[in-house]
Amino acid sequence: SAVISQKPSRDICQRGTSLTIQCQVDSQVTMMFWYRQQPGQSLTLIATANQGSEATYESGFVIDKFPISRPNLTFSTLTVSNMSPEDSSIYLCSVRGGGGTDTQYFGPGTRLTVL
Amino acid sequence: RKEVEQDPGPFNVPEGATVAFNCTYSNSASQSFFWYRQDCRKEPKLLMSVYSSGNEDGRFTAQLNRASQYISLLIRDSKLSDSATYLCVVNPGGGYNKLIFGAGTRLAVHP
Secondary structure, three states: OOOEEEEOOEEEEOOOOOEEEEEEEOOOOOEEEEEEEOOOOOEEEEEEEEOOOOOEEOOOOOOOOOOEEEEEOOEEEEEEOOOOHHHOEEEEEEEEOOOOOOOEEEOOOEEEEEO | OOOEEEOOOOEEEEOOOOEEEEEEEOOOOOOEEEEEEEOOOOOEEEEEEEOOOOEEEOOEEEEEEOOOOEEEEEEOOOOHHHOEEEEEEEEOOOOOOOOEEOOOEEEEEEO
């Protein structure tokens, strides 16, 4: 298993501003995933972050809006840029378990409210 | 059609009841399947993987029907602590690393 922490746990932001969410894992992992969970809905993958290369974004998500950094094998950041109320959501960091399994473990999430 | 579809519920059942959740997926090439549990205001956590032969973990039984592209989760002898949202999750395979999540089925177990 993996222990994942995220900061901040929650924030309330004004529209037009940006917020950077940090994700720290207790072990080295190749891939880290960023998901969004909008109120009452399930998880949607935003992007996959590999260390040493650019993140791979899913359809509907772009780098200008959600820039991602992956400076090492235990850390990643997701920035939500130029926020609007539609960005109000829970943002979750996730990693895959080791040993060839595709079980995923999730951080506690960052609850973002944009006014 | 959604890639992974679930009955949203809620399922309201008394303690001790048996409850079954169903899930269908659209991609016949999907390789692996899971049930995750998500408590209110918490992150999802793996409940169990789903194997072709079916598998059981205590009160929980998961089954997969590849021909029908159908996954199920059976919970026997429901406990109050089973109240949560159960997410059906599929790995579409094909070199993709992502998991596809269903919208979840909400279960409320009452005394």
